[in-house]
Amino acid sequence: MRAPDPLIGRDLLNGQFQIVRKIGTGGMGAVYEASQPSVNGKVAVKILHAKLANRKDLVSRFHREAAAMSHLTHPNTVKVLVYGEDEKDGLLYIVMEYLEGKNLNQTVRAEGPLPAERAIPLLVQSCHALQEAHEKGIVHRDLKPENIFICNQGGMKDYVKVLDFGLAKVTEREMRPGSMILTQEGMVFGTPEFMSPEQAQGKTLDARSDIYSLAVILYEVLTGKLPFDAKSPMEYIQLHVQKEPITLSARVPGKTFPPALDAVIAKALSKNRDDRYQTAAEFAQALQQAVGQGPTSHQISPTAHSPVPSNGSPSPKAPEAASPAAPLAHAMPAAAPAAAASKGGVSLVYVILAFVLGIAVALGLALFVFKR
Ligand SMILES: Nc1ncnc2c1ncn2[C@@H]1O[C@H](COP(=O)(O)OP(=O)(O)O)[C@@H](O)[C@H]1O
Numbered sequence: 001m002r003a004p005d006p007l008i009g010r011d012l013l014n015g016q017f018q019i020v021r022k023i024g025t026g027g028m029g030a031v032y033e034a035s036q037p038s039v040n041g042k043v044a045v046k047i048l049h050a051k052l053a054n055r056k057d058l059v060s061r062f063h064r065e066a067a068a069m070s071h072l073t074h075p076n077t078v079k080v081l082v083y084g085e086d087e088k089d090g091l092l093y094i095v096m097e098y099l100e101g102k103n104l105n106q107t108v109r110a111e112g113p114l115p116a117e118r119a120i121p122l123l124v125q126s127c128h129a130l131q132e133a134h135e136k137g138i139v140h141r142d143l144k145p146e147n148i149f150i151c152n153q154g155g156m157k158d159y160v161k162v163l164d165f166g167l168a169k170v171t172e173r174e175m176r177p178g179s180m181i182l183t184q185e186g187m188v189f190g191t192p193e194f195m196s197p198e199q200a201q202g203k204t205l206d207a208r209s210d211i212y213s214l215a216v217i218l219y220e221v222l223t224g225k226l227p228f229d230a231k232s233p234m235e236y237i238q239l240h241v242q243k244e245p246i247t248l249s250a251r252v253p254g255k256t257f258p259p260a261l262d263a264v265i266a267k268a269l270s271k272n273r274d275d276r277y278q279t280a281a282e283f284a285q286a287l288q289q290a291v292g293q294g295p296t297s298h299q300i301s302p303t304a305h306s307p308v309p310s311n312g313s314p315s316p317k318a319p320e321a322a323s324p325a326a327p328l329a330h331a332m333p334a335a336a337p338a339a340a341a342s343k344g345g346v347s348l349v350y351v352i353l354a355f356v357l358g359i360a361v362a363l364g365l366a367l368f369v370f371k372r
């Protein structure tokens with residue numbers, strides 16, 4: 001018999017959260033369900049494995065994940081409520097909204113390949129979450145079906161939440177002068193099956209690498225197969241760099257896909273990133289056009305920035321206005337994207353007002369001078 005998990009039943013942040021059960025285990029840690037007695041709610045808590053807590057690289061990666069996610073406010077990105085280091089024993093945690101549903105890998109394993117009408121909206125939502133991250137200079141770098149969660153909660157079905165920014169890095173473009181450059185040429189991180197050619201070669205990555213990975217995910221969701229036949233992770237890495245992908249239509253005998261969809265996926269899987277869609281929003285739009293689906297209001301990417309916790313402090317950090325005790329967002333916010341989308345309209349009103357005011361002042365002055 002295995003020893004019971006010592007974390008079950010323990011509390012975090014002076015009893016604000018109580019760990020109830022383990023949801024899943026990953027390379028760096030485990031994700032637990034926890035209760036939040038003050039609001040009679042549930043949260044998910046990611047905890048770094050105790051045995052890895054002395055690995056400086058992993059600790060900083062954990063912090064980076066929390067920091068990256070706390071920059072993001074898109075409703076299709078999992079929301080971080082608070083993160084930090086427990087005062088008692090230095091346990092590193094990230095408290096997130098609790099999601100009900102399955103990840104995309106579990107979904108495809110349970111239900112088989114998904115029809116395009118269902119798969120495209122899932123990918124489009126993922127693209128919009130990524131678009132926000134990219135606009136803020138964050139590249140996910142580990143997109144795979146396991147990190148795309150399909151929520152069925154609060155009356156929503158097939159609502160996407162992008163997870164696991166554990167490998168996310170802030171691109172050099174966005175880094176403040178003098179800060180350390182995190183991107184190191186020659187180092188390969190990620191998951192071989194979903195890796196872009198440039199990632200497989202250990203090059204510096206940008207948003208277009210995530211677009212390639214999203215295209216591999218879509219390919220697998222539609223066909224149940226990857227775009228190459230390989231026997232080992234090393235071989236996948238090699239094929240991403242060298243071999244043209246098998247076309248969607250050739251992949252599953254007897255199954256046909258809209259030709260336009262084949263073309264969109266082929267473009268997103270271009271070896272040369274300059275030949276791909278250049279933004280996730282552009283990729284989303286092409287996908288929707290390929291299957292004749294229009295954009296929906298909740299897919300508009302918001303540009304609103306959220307406050308970012310400062311680095312270095314060991315105490316818990318609440319990344320957004322929501323305090324850890326705030327009720328969890330089970331219903332997905334729709335107002336923020338709409339407000340952000342209307343920003344351009346608001347600034348135009350200011351310009352017109354300023355113009356009218358300017359004319360009024362000039363007229364007043366002219367009258368005053370004329371009278372004297
Ligand atoms: N907020 C959440 N609510 C519910 N389940 C979650 C949540 N976050 C992660 N999970 C589950 O735990 C698994 C591992 O989470 P992930 O963030 O991908 O961590 P890892 O770094 O261990 O891969 C996911 O595939 C998902 O099924």
Ligand SMILES: [Mg+2]
Pocket residue numbers: 026146147164
């Ligand atoms: Mg993961």
